[in-house]
Amino acid sequence: MSAVRTVLGDLAPTDLGICDAHDHLFLTSPQLPGQELDSTDLAAQELAAFHGAGGESVIQWTPHGMGRHASELPGLSRATGVHIVAATGLHQAPNYAPELLTRLRAEGLARVFVRELTEGIGGTSVRAGMIKVAGGFHGLDAHARxxxxxxxxxxxxxGAPIAVHLELGTGALDVLDLLCGELGVPSGKVILGHLNRSPDLTAHRxxxxxxxxxxxxxPSRSHHATDWRMPExxxxxxxxxxxxRLLLGGDTTTAGAxxxxxGPGMPYLLRRVRPRLELAVGKAVVEQMLTVNPGQAFAVEWE
Incomplete structure (x- = not known):
């Protein structure tokens, strides 16, 4: 059966409802000192605010080793009524201590991903529903490969989908050349993130x-021109x-956001981004981006 794997179990793709297709309830990284998303209470408040704005599901792209708090996700989902999809995967190397990367190489990174997709994350029974990885700035280094x-x-x-952090929105075609060309992943199982940060319409197409x-x-934290170019x-x-083929997300990565x-937070996606896009492409297209497309993008024929 085709289903989206949430932290409370498998869900029909048509039942996701209005979906924030890329966000973070929890996230820690040495790249963001003092801005950790590590409070369950604040995550609950943020999720409730999103639900109050009409949100019904969130895809959390936080990967392995970045403070996912997997054990907290089912309770947050139940308390707020918002479906949550958790991730396995690995971000760029600077987000990790070298000894962790050494351990993952010895253990076998693919084996870790499969275990978290099929058995559970960090000793919990909470299974990931997608894989998150990251490219580099206009290219792919050895870690990304x-x-x-x-x-x-x-x-x-x-069969899990692969979601890709594109550094400042760049390198999309290099990622597809590797994942879909060399490695044989079906292109419909690849989600490219941060396209708004590099408004290269030719590469997008x-x-x-x-x-x-x-x-x-x-919205962008440092490249504000990309916000007003995104509807274009x-x-x-x-x-x-x-x-x-289009998805929308909030990508809240810092406490201040x-x-x-x-900050704008998760509700901003529905409070401000949605009406702005409706002016550009109409309500029907935006509704499709928020509901139909996420269900298709994150659905898998799970055993």
Whole structure:
């Protein structure tokens, strides 16, 4: 049966409802000192605010070793009524201590991914529903190739979709060349994140033509011009016939960005981004981006 694997079990793709296709309830990294998302109470408040704005599901892209708090996710889902999908995977190398990466190499990274997809995360029974990896700035270093090769192996074993952090929105075609070209992952199982951060309409169209999903997530913290160019990029893709490949997310990665701390947070996606996009492409396309497309992008034929 085709289903989206949430932290409370498998869900029909059509039952996700209004979905934030890329966000974080928990996230810690040495790259973001003092901005950790590590409070269960604040995560609950943020999730409740998202639900209050009409949100019904969240795909948490936080990967292995970055403070996922997997054991807390089922309770948060039950308490707020919001479906949550957890991730396995690995981010860029600077997010980790070298000894952790050494251990993962010895253990076998693909084996770790498969275990978290099929058995549970960190000794819990909470299973991941997707794999998150990361590219580099306009290219792929050895770490990115290792993680993507491992993700491809885990995908072949489980069918799980692979979501990719594109550094500042760049390198989409290099990622597809590796994952889909060299490694044989079906393009429809690849979600490319942060396309709004590099409004290269030609690259966007080529990625959509290849068959991957394109996630527009933000708002940006440092490249503000990309926010007002994002509707233009979405409109160009929709008019070219690719409305069915587009996703929307909030990508809240710092404590200061949370709505409960005065930032835009998860509700911003529905409070501000949705109406702005509706002006560009109409309500029907935006509704498709928030409901139908996420169910298709994150669905898997789980055993």
């Amino acid at each position: 290792w993680t993507m090769e491992s993700a491809a192996e885990a995908h072949r074993a489980t 080529e990625a959509a033509q290849a068959g991957s999903y394109l996630a527009f997530d933000g 990029a979405v409109q160009a893709l929709a008019e070219a016939g690719f409305a069915g 949370r709505a409960v701390n005065g």
